[in-house]
Amino acid sequence: MSGFDESLLDEVDETVRVRFVVNGRKVACEVAPRETLVDCLRNALELTGTHAGCEMGACGACLVQIDGRAVHSCLMFAVQADGAEINTIEGLTESGVIADLQAEFHRRNALQCGFCTPGMLVNAQELLSQVAEPSREDIRDALSGNCCRCTGYEAIVDAIDAVAKARREAGGTP
Amino acid sequence: MSAPLTSLDRPNSYIGRSVPRPNAKRLLAGRGRYVSDLKLPRMLYAAFLRSPHAHAKIVAIKTDEARALEGVHLVATGEDLAKICTSWTGTLDHFKGMTSTPQWPLPLERVVWAGQAVVAVVAESRAIAEDALERIRVDYEDLPLVVDIDAARRAGGPLINAGSTNNVCFRSQLDSGTVDDAFAHAAHVVEEEFSFGRHTAVTLEPRAIVADYDPSAGMLTVHHATQTPYQFQDLYSRHYGIPEARVRVIATDIGGSFGMKLHVYHEDMAVVGLSILLGRPVKYVADRIESFVSDIHARDHRVRARMALDATGEILAMDVLDLTAIGAFSTYPRTSVVEGNQVIRLMGGPYRFKNYRATLEVLFQNKVQTSQYRAVGHPIACAVTERLVDMAASKVGLDPFAIRARNVIADDSYPQTSPTGYRFEALSHQACLKRLHEMMDYDSLRAEQADLRKRGVYRGIGIATFIEITNPGPAFYGVGGARISSQDGAILSLTPSGEVRCLISVTEQGQGTEAIIGQIVADQLGIAQDHVKVVTGDTEVTPHGGATWACRGAGIGGETALQATRVLKRNILEIAALILQEQPAALDIIDGQVVDAATRQQRLPISEIARIAYFRSDTLPPGTQPQLTVSHHFAPQGYPFAFTNGIQGCSLEVDVETGFIKVLKHFIVEDCGRVINPMLVDEQLRGGIVQGLGAALFEECRYSETGQLMNGSLADYLVPMPMEMPDILIAHVETPTADTELGAKGVGEAGTAAASACVLNAVNDALSPFDATINAIPITPTRVLKALKRF
Ligand code: FES
Ligand code: FES
Numbered sequence: 001m002s003g004f005d006e007s008l009l010d011e012v013d014e015t016v017r018v019r020f021v022v023n024g025r026k027v028a029c030e031v032a033p034r035e036t037l038v039d040c041l042r043n044a045l046e047l048t049g050t051h052a053g054c055e056m057g058a059c060g061a062c063l064v065q066i067d068g069r070a071v072h073s074c075l076m077f078a079v080q081a082d083g084a085e086i087n088t089i090e091g092l093t094e095s096g097v098i099a100d101l102q103a104e105f106h107r108r109n110a111l112q113c114g115f116c117t118p119g120m121l122v123n124a125q126e127l128l129s130q131v132a133e134p135s136r137e138d139i140r141d142a143l144s145g146n147c148c149r150c151t152g153y154e155a156i157v158d159a160i161d162a163v164a165k166a167r168r169e170a171g172g173t174p
Numbered sequence: 175m176s177a178p179l180t181s182l183d184r185p186n187s188y189i190g191r192s193v194p195r196p197n198a199k200r201l202l203a204g205r206g207r208y209v210s211d212l213k214l215p216r217m218l219y220a221a222f223l224r225s226p227h228a229h230a231k232i233v234a235i236k237t238d239e240a241r242a243l244e245g246v247h248l249v250a251t252g253e254d255l256a257k258i259c260t261s262w263t264g265t266l267d268h269f270k271g272m273t274s275t276p277q278w279p280l281p282l283e284r285v286v287w288a289g290q291a292v293v294a295v296v297a298e299s300r301a302i303a304e305d306a307l308e309r310i311r312v313d314y315e316d317l318p319l320v321v322d323i324d325a326a327r328r329a330g331g332p333l334i335n336a337g338s339t340n341n342v343c344f345r346s347q348l349d350s351g352t353v354d355d356a357f358a359h360a361a362h363v364v365e366e367e368f369s370f371g372r373h374t375a376v377t378l379e380p381r382a383i384v385a386d387y388d389p390s391a392g393m394l395t396v397h398h399a400t401q402t403p404y405q406f407q408d409l410y411s412r413h414y415g416i417p418e419a420r421v422r423v424i425a426t427d428i429g430g431s432f433g434m435k436l437h438v439y440h441e442d443m444a445v446v447g448l449s450i451l452l453g454r455p456v457k458y459v460a461d462r463i464e465s466f467v468s469d470i471h472a473r474d475h476r477v478r479a480r481m482a483l484d485a486t487g488e489i490l491a492m493d494v495l496d497l498t499a500i501g502a503f504s505t506y507p508r509t510s511v512v513e514g515n516q517v518i519r520l521m522g523g524p525y526r527f528k529n530y531r532a533t534l535e536v537l538f539q540n541k542v543q544t545s546q547y548r549a550v551g552h553p554i555a556c557a558v559t560e561r562l563v564d565m566a567a568s569k570v571g572l573d574p575f576a577i578r579a580r581n582v583i584a585d586d587s588y589p590q591t592s593p594t595g596y597r598f599e600a601l602s603h604q605a606c607l608k609r610l611h612e613m614m615d616y617d618s619l620r621a622e623q624a625d626l627r628k629r630g631v632y633r634g635i636g637i638a639t640f641i642e643i644t645n646p647g648p649a650f651y652g653v654g655g656a657r658i659s660s661q662d663g664a665i666l667s668l669t670p671s672g673e674v675r676c677l678i679s680v681t682e683q684g685q686g687t688e689a690i691i692g693q694i695v696a697d698q699l700g701i702a703q704d705h706v707k708v709v710t711g712d713t714e715v716t717p718h719g720g721a722t723w724a725c726r727g728a729g730i731g732g733e734t735a736l737q738a739t740r741v742l743k744r745n746i747l748e749i750a751a752l753i754l755q756e757q758p759a760a761l762d763i764i765d766g767q768v769v770d771a772a773t774r775q776q777r778l779p780i781s782e783i784a785r786i787a788y789f790r791s792d793t794l795p796p797g798t799q800p801q802l803t804v805s806h807h808f809a810p811q812g813y814p815f816a817f818t819n820g821i822q823g824c825s826l827e828v829d830v831e832t833g834f835i836k837v838l839k840h841f842i843v844e845d846c847g848r849v850i851n852p853m854l855v856d857e858q859l860r861g862g863i864v865q866g867l868g869a870a871l872f873e874e875c876r877y878s879e880t881g882q883l884m885n886g887s888l889a890d891y892l893v894p895m896p897m898e899m900p901d902i903l904i905a906h907v908e909t910p911t912a913d914t915e916l917g918a919k920g921v922g923e924a925g926t927a928a929a930s931a932c933v934l935n936a937v938n939d940a941l942s943p944f945d946a947t948i949n950a951i952p953i954t955p956t957r958v959l960k961a962l963k964r965f
Contacts, residue, residue: 032301048211049204051429053378054462058888061378089204102202106194109857112684114201115208115378115429143896147888149378149430150684152860152925153896 018082022047023091031078038062040078041088049089049118053147060146063119064088070126089118098125100166104159112150120146124160134164185765186700188693189916192853193703195689197682206427209382209399210459217384217455218247220445221303223293223310224467225285228321228540228881229334230314232283232292239309240295245302248452249310250294252280255447260413262438264504266654269511272344274504275335279444284317286334286502287542288882289467291441296448296456319540321881323476323499326537334502334538343504344511344536348518350593351529356491360482364565369950370554370930372474373873375547376893379429380460381469383442385449395422396446399429401681402436402721407713408657409438409507410446425711428683432548432865435683436723437470438506466886471875472547473951474499475517475554481562482529487570489581491529492522494558498536501543507656510544511536516551516643519594522559523641524603524819525581530593540881548865550724552642552927557951560638560931564938574637574935575611578821582607582639596641599812601819602907603639606843609905610637614823614841627943632830633838634940637823638931644725644846644920645816645911648809661809662731663717664738666695668746668802670788672766672781673705676738679719680731681711685922686854687727691735693850694916698739699746700763701780717805725920728850729816730808733914738806745801750783752795812913820844820907820924822863824932828940830962833955835871835937837900844924845907848917852906855921860902862925868894869926870933874952 015030022045029044036055041047041064053061055074062074065087092098098121104110111117120143127134127142134142139157148156182190200206237249261276280291293310297303318332325331326341334341357363384397394416398406403423411418428435441458449456460468475498482491496517500510511534518532567577582603583590590598610616616635623633651658665677676695682688688708696703710716719734720726743763750768751758754777762771768778786793787800794800810816823841828834842859849855872892876884885891910917930951937953946961959965 034301042211043213046213047204048208049206051208051210051379053380054888056462056887056889059378093203102199105202106198109194109198109686109853111198111201112686112857112861113377113379113428113430114198114206114684117201118204121202140896140899145895147378147893147895149376149432149865149893150861151857152864152902153899154860154901155857157896 016079018079020081020083021085023087023094033077033079035078036074037076037078037081038073041073047088047090051115051118053115058147060119060123061116063122065092065122070122089121092121092125101125101159101163104163108155108159110151110155110159116146116148120148120156127160128164128167132168136161186696186702188697188703189848189850190852191693192851193689193693195686195854196692196704197688201427208379208427208429209384209397210379212384212397212457214384214386214455217457218296218298218452219300219303220294220296220448220456220458221300221307222291222441223307223312225288225290225292227285227314227316228288229317229319230285231317232281232285233313233315235293236311237293240306243302243306243309245298246295246306247298248296248448249306250280250448250451252278252282254451255279255444256282258414258450259443259447262413262506264506264509266509266651266656268654269344269509269515272504272509272511273338274343277440277503277506279440279447285314287540289542291444291468294444294448296452319881321539321541321877321879323497323537326499326539334540341538342535343500343538346515346518346534348530348532348594351491353491353493353529353531356529357482357493360490361485362483362566362569363480364562364569365480366561366565366949368477368479368558368561370473370475371874371952372471372544373869374466374469374471374875375432375434376891377430377432377434380462380465381435381439381442382459383445384455384457385446386455387449387453389453392416393420393422394446394450395424397424398442400425400435401428401431401683401723403681403711403713404679404718404721405436405507405658413443414446414450422714425681431683433546433550433723434469437508437545439468441468462888463886466891467542467883470505470543470545470547472513472544473554474544477554477558479558479562481566483566483570487566487572487577487580489525489527491527494518494521494532496532496534499539500536501541502538503543505543505545507658508546508651512546513544513551517554519596520551520555520641521594523555523592523596524583524639526583528593541877548862549923549926552640552923553866553869553930556638556640556928557931557934561934561938564935575607575616578639579604579607596817597813598817599911599913600909601641601817602845602909603819605907606819606821606845607639609843609907610821610823610841613843613903613905619825632828632940632943634826634828634936634938635823636932636934636936636939637821638928638935639821640819640924640928642725642818642920642924642927643815644818645729645810646724646726647814649814659718659720661807662719662734663805663807664734665717665803665805666738666742668742668780668784670784672779672784673707674699674701675707675709676735677709677716678731678735679716679721680727681721683722685727685858686851687722687731689854690728690732690850694732694735695739698736699743701766705766717807725922728918729914729920730810732850732918733916734806734808736916737808738804741804741806745804746780746783749787749794749798749800750778752798753783753786754778810913816847816911816913816919818844818846818919818921818924822928822932824936826933826936826940828937828958830944833958835953835958837867837898837933840900840902842902842925843905843907844921845909846921846924847908847919848910849906849908850918856904858921859904859925862923863902863929864894864899866926866929867899867933869952870930871952
């Protein structure tokens with residue numbers, strides 16, 4: 001091989017314009033086809049609340065809401081999300097939809113370093129929107145793809161359990 | 175309300191109270207400021223080409239094509255960096271005869287483990303840097319390699335370090351008492367060989383660093399996801415020849431550390447050099463696969479141990495051989511032998527016996543370095559000791575609780591010195607044992623176990639007593655010549671509006687350092703906790719100190735804050751006394767108000783004292799120089815360590831068809847001295863236990879015969895997930911240390927220390943009807959089935 005393969009360079013350089021509604025705001029960006037959604041969110045859009053822990057769908061740190069469902073942003077290319085409605089921890093915080101979960105996590109110290117926490121919250125919100133009366137077992141099961149290396153998980157389970165009960169009592173929509 | 179008033183009913187009493195962490199709200203909102211989030215103007219990104227060989231000579235490195243790629247700014251080899259960086263050697267003077275070869279940011283002649291970084295590329299994006307890596311060619315010549323412990327010891331086998339005569343890094347021996355004699359006269363002897371796999375920290379945020387060298391100012395700023403910014407300030411300064419005051423290390427939010435983020439990594443040192451070469455900020459964040467092959471691993475021990483007992487089940491002696499393999503180098507600056515050294519010194523720690531002998535052999539091999547990780551040495555010493563105690567119990571015919579009750583050092587017999595030379599100020603084994611027995615409802619657990627066994631359900635109950643080393647003094651590293659501080663510092667200021675800013679050298683990684691320091695300051699000064707702002711993790715701002723490792727945050731950092739606050743309070747009251755024409759001793763501070771100490775009548779808010787001192791010093795008596803900023807350092811004295819103790823219990827079920835183990839419930843009784851924030855202590859314990867359970871059941875870095883890490887991803891390397899983890903019951907016994915006013919000891923490693931031992935005992939208990947035993951960690955389904963001869 002002499003010099004380098006020009007076509008490779010072209011491929012790398014090629015970008016695609018994608019558009020999403022991120023945290024309620026329309027955004028457009030130029031992304032390389034190989035760029036994952038988590039990288040696009042963190043780098044291009046500077047939404048660093050979404051974290052990358054494994055980049056292979058095993059740890060849950062990168063969970064975001066896409067069209068209302070919790071999705072691993074490390075397992076998706078940014079181009080695949082074209083046209084989608086995306087909510088990250090920043091947007092979920094601003095809109096207040098998870099304020100009760102956040103308050104309960106805070107009260108019970110259901111986090112230490114906080115790196116897993118945005119993914120935990122997105123997943124907890126997903127669970128509570130699907131199951132009105134989860135048992136502790138259900139909660140643990142729902143979180144079975146969310147790794148936390150600092151806590152013993154128990155406070156997280158306690159917090160979600162408490163919010164599930166409170167939401168039920170408040171008679172809110174499940 | 176008729177409950178009696180306690181010290182917690184005093185206004186501003188925060189010590190002992192479960193208050194939430196102020197900084198946790200930010201993390202919950204996705205507003206963490208982790209190094210991996212950081213983006214600086216003109217920042218470039220580094221990536222590393224790694225060795226595919228475990229041991230090979232570097233013949234040639236061809237980088238032209240990589241350099242030619244658009245967007246690439248620098249391709250650097252070991253030679254390039256060695257021109258500006260001096261080498262380092264991971265030895266300490268007090269480990270006599272210890273060896274390790276010099277290390278450079280990138281290797282010059284040889285690679286010594288598969289995954290070692292060999293060439294660095296800096297480019298406009300990580301993706302471009304990785305594209306460039308594919309265009310680099312390195313010619314290697316394979317060298318004979320050493321993978322397992324036996325091969326490392328074999329005479330005439332391959333040598334890892336040319337010029338040496340064997341692969342031994344360090345040998346040590348302890349001998350107290352007449353061990354042979356004790357064994358000769360023992361009524362019972364139990365003996366076992368144990369193996370402990372390698373595992374690794376898997377912090378959820380991988381290692382991250384942004385180095386920013388400004389040539390015009392000769393100033394290096396490093397944003398570094400580390401526990402120990404001061405240590406790195408010193409290292410970067412010395413190895414790159416930059417005056418210490420011109421090196422600033424900032425460690426803001428850290429996504430987990432557990433001891434893993436306090437060692438020198440080749441890539442981190444290289445990134446600093448790359449930034450110096452380019453005069454621009456350079457960022458490197460390990461990806462998960464890189465973390466597995468380059469973060470330190472831990473454990474990797476083979477232990478042969480025996481215990482002698484008299485006819486009543488009293489322990490007479492222990493005799494131990496610990497072989498541990500640490501990779502190709504000893505880590506810097508803390509070395510890789512601290513773990514083995516602690517293993518042989520912690521053995522038998524909770525028990526009262528005199529005759530002890532141990533040999534430690536630390537060996538090199540062609541794998542990534544092992545080094546200090548949460549509960550250094552503790553899980554090994556605890557598992558070996560506690561398993562032998564259980565084996566002895568069944569031989570003598572005693573219950574596991576009974577044999578421990580017979581042998582633990584009595585609560586009323588302190589101070590004590592262990593046969594390995596550790597000095598214990600005051601521990602509470604008997605109280606903890608008793609408490610655990612009640613908490614587990616032990617007798618009904620046993621009845622249930624017997625019942626279920628008849629129906630083919632095999633449950634096991636395991637307990638494990640432990641001691642934990644906390645609050646290490648200067649004899650730990652300082653004595654060996656390492657520039658690692660055992661003291662901490664605090665700078666406390668009363669602000670003009672009457673709030674307090676506390677800059678402190680202990681650092682925060684989520685365990686709640688900032689919260690407890692705030693509690694201590696508010697408590698001691700007499701103000702509301704939300705009027706205290708605690709700042710950590712910036713060498714330019716916070717005073718020098720040891721920071722956070724080996725459970726020293728509360729015990730040493732907390733005491734520093736306490737003493738500093740008392741000085742500030744004295745100064746505030748002196749000024750208040752001048753203003754109020756009173757004696758300082760007649761005044762106190764409650765809720766931010768200076769009050770009459772006797773009547774508690776309010777005299778003046780401290781904000782008014784601050785206003786007068788800062789803005790109207792002309793109204794103070796001539797000669798008054800208000801000192802509303804105090805700086806204070808505290809170095810531990812007295813006992814070299816504040817030992818803590820406790821006991822764990824575990825109830826689990828073994829599926830004898832599949833080998834799967836389900837932990838049903840875990841228990842811990844822990845004595846960490848004065849508890850500052852019970853909620854944070856409990857969470858530390860739970861987190862530590864879960865890490866220990868991971869080690870006990872799942873986590874293992876598996877290598878092929880050619881030294882390749884076979885399971886270097888989170889899909890292949892199992893960590894405990896919520897579904898596999900039990901609820902954990904916690905109880906406390908409080909024996910404060912008298913060495914400090916605060917009385918706090920550490921707690922971060924207690925959970926990890928005994929979890930493996932507990933599980934090991936419980937699994938063996940479950941398997942007892944089958945005459946099957948397990949002596950290896952992690953206890954995987956395969957190992958269980960092998961023990962049952964079903965695989
Ligand atoms: S980063 Fe996406 S699951 Fe781990
Ligand atoms: S809080 Fe650190 S990983 Fe969960």
